Amino acid sequence: MPASSREPDFEAPIPDEFAGRRLDRALAELLPDYSRSRLQAWLVDGALTVDGGTPAAKTKVAGGEQVRLFLPSEPDDARVVAEPIALNIIYEDDAILVLDKPAGLVMHPGAGNPDGTLQNALINHDESMAALPRAGIVHRLDKDTSGILVVAKTFAAHAKLVADLAERTVKREYEAVAVGVMTAGGHVDAPVDRHPVDRKRMAVRDTGREAVTHYRVITRYRAHTHVRCRLETGRTHQIRVHLAHIRYPLLGDATYGRRLALPRDSSDAFVDTLRTFRRQALHARKLGLTHPVTGEYMSWEAPRPDDFERLLAGLDADAQAHADN
Template sequence: MPFDPDLDDELDADFPNAGTGADFAPITLQLAPAHCGQRLDKVVAGLVPQFSRSRLQQWFDDGHVTVDGKPAKGKGTAYGDETVLVLPQPAPEDTAYTPEAMALDIVHEDDAIMVINKPAGLVVHPGSGNWSGTLLNGLLHHCPQLVSVPRAGIVHRLDKDTSGLMVVGKTLEAQTDLVRQLQARTVKREYLALVWGTPRLSGTIDSPISRHPKDRVKMAVSNAPMAKPAITHYELLETGELDRRPVSLVQCRLETGRTHQIRVHMQSLGYALVGDTVYGKPHLMPFFHRQALQARRLGLSHPSTGEHMEWVVPLAADFAELLERVGIEEPEAA
């Protein structure tokens, strides 16, 4: 199932061999006259599409591709009568789809979907530097049939240090339906965030987001052509004080779900999240060990029955303790 590149929560992992029983046996290719004059790396990429071009390029660089017995350069030219030997090399991402036992806080589960209350500190999807110990690994252990569903049923994600609700499709049909609901912006996602300062009572932030032009770790509000639409509705719930500075508990409702959307949007108004080490001010970091953000409410139409379903979870213990420190009561679920 193709994922819309404009859909929420871009999943930045691309490993076509993961979970597919990749074969790393040597591959012998006999080039044909039709390949004459083409770049060698492009020819090889076309003949072994099961491996990404970036991985093939690494194998060229490391000497794992030879032409007529001699190390080959990807930028070289094919003449159409060579024998090319490719020696595939395993990479960490090849074990990304390994089931791993872990405790999952399952709020709801049936034959079609699973709703998880993700703890802060858990990475959702394998990626650079996190090829194991992710929610995906835990899902595959809990529900082995998810190996046949793209991304193990994951349709959206939460940042590593954001806690709260996520939905997983347990079948291809359920996952497809959930993706369509996200595309139609009918999935209800409400978050609670503690921010520095005192925003106005309510508002809508309709500001596109793209990668930060100078810091590739960050996202930023942008009018660049590549920026993607992003809309956040927020409401001020209550105010308090932390280290003699005003803080506010804000409820945010997402129409879209771009990477770091709430953190970027609130910071763009001048109200960075408490504990946010990426978008907050360095001298305010010691007051909380992560961004104070939780996906508290999730509502959707059940993919099989069409019934509207909704879940609310209490704040994570550390977030609840933070609210107590600042003199704000945890809001009751309406």
């Protein structure tokens, strides 16, 4: 058991709306950075407690129970080190940091990415953040997704933001380019879980966790659609999986996409534009949240990066060139 004098690495109540859920599912919502098996192991060994106890993972929660996590110490060679990686910071105060992540930057060290990550950069920016889980990262963007995200700078802010994400009060809006011409906007309400065979992928599965994505058409092109997506939940790869599920995968998505869609009579320049866009066309455009200390509602936007703007310009030019056809 952790020493009583030590401050917990995470502390928050189980949201009332989780009432009736299994404890392991509620904990997975509150602590999405950790696998369910790891959370269950911590619950067994006492690193993770619920109202001071260690109930069984299948226990149904009532809502309001206090969750406390004391992360087990890591060996020195497993600790993430500071690296001087540039950050595009949009807003910062004593409690939170909001930044615009470029495509290509991994969130934290893992298999195949031992360093050069956002977590390394955050520790370099403020060494005190090394004490926080994942250096304060509370939600993720995929490596090749660009855009805005919030990072906590204190334990209290981290716990409050994680709880707000679980309660769906954090507003996240994305822009994407999908393959295919959508007739209208809509929403996808389909549970997401690990793919049963390829564990690096996610899939729509009945056994998965609830996932809801709303999408709205911005512009229709000859073979693509520029859409705006709003998340109710934040599952791994959610937008990519959901749009692929309704047969409108993201342009450039090597994991969930399909062959490049080249409209008839496309110019060489347009074909080059599509072929040289080598990531999923997804950008986290807007973030809104209640400040964990002041209680003030705040929102920020991250402009589309240059490669996304060039893609849209190419799609516009192609559409105009064939407007009379």
